[in-house]
Amino acid sequence: MTDHKDRPNAKPNAPKIMLIRHAEKPEENPPPHGVDPDGDHESEALTVRGWQRAGALAVLMAPSAGSLQNGALATPRFVFASKLDKDNGSHRPQQTVAPLVDKLGKAVRVNFEFGIGEESNLAARAMACDGPVLISWAHREIPDIVKGLSLSKKTAATVPAKWPDQRFDLVWVFDLDPTSQDYRFSQQPQLLLSGDKPV
Numbered sequence: 112m113t114d115h116k117d118r119p120n121a122k123p124n125a126p127k128i129m130l131i132r133h134a135e136k137p138e139e140n141p142p143p144h145g146v147d148p149d150g151d152h153e154s155e156a157l158t159v160r161g162w163q164r165a166g167a168l169a170v171l172m173a174p175s176a177g178s179l180q181n182g183a184l185a186t187p188r189f190v191f192a193s194k195l196d197k198d199n200g201s202h203r204p205q206q207t208v209a210p211l212v213d214k215l216g217k218a219v220r221v222n223f224e225f226g227i228g229e230e231s232n233l234a235a236r237a238m239a240c241d242g243p244v245l246i247s248w249a250h251r252e253i254p255d256i257v258k259g260l261s262l263s264k265k266t267a268a269t270v271p272a273k274w275p276d277q278r279f280d281l282v283w284v285f286d287l288d289p290t291s292q293d294y295r296f297s298q299q300p301q302l303l304l305s306g307d308k309p310v
Contacts, residue, residue, distance in 0.1 A: 189242060
């Protein structure tokens with residue numbers, strides 16, 4: 112199921128937009144081997160640790176009992192991940208959110224229609240959503256999504272210019288200020304697996 116149509120020039124509507132990098136991928140040396148859902152080697156899939164993070168993200172974003180462990184996050188009603196096409200063969204962004212999507216079932220709307228290079232259109236669609244949004248993407252293009260969000264100059268200056276190369280354990284959170292119609296930024300740790308950093 113996909114979310115509603117674009118609303119060109121509409122004011123931002125989504126109360127919270129959360130951006131994550133896809134979970135762990137194979138190292139370039141030795142030769143890359145991820146693991147597909149059937150356990151077979153696949154260079155464009157997550158590693159075992161990546162699948163562990165994907166499962167843990169489902170609990171982080173949609174706990175089965177009690178409240179979220181981090182109050183700056185929210186259970187998404189809309190989930191986006193990059194589509195597979197001739198220019199992007201990576202399954203990792205979709206695999207990262209798969210356990211969460213499965214857990215939420217009909218309570219979430221899923222959109223895998225935007226590809227790498229369409230970050231501006233993705234940002235516009237995300238802002239138009241009427242509930243919390245989660246986006247799983249390749250880390251080098253995440254700043255291009257941020258550029259499409261409604262941010263004040265002051266807030267834009269606080270967002271890192273690029274996603275840290277070695278970090279899979281962060282959430283970039285953008286909260287809508289209903290007065291200014293701009294998003295405020297915070298960087299939140301996931302704290303899901305051993306080795307995850309607090310900041």
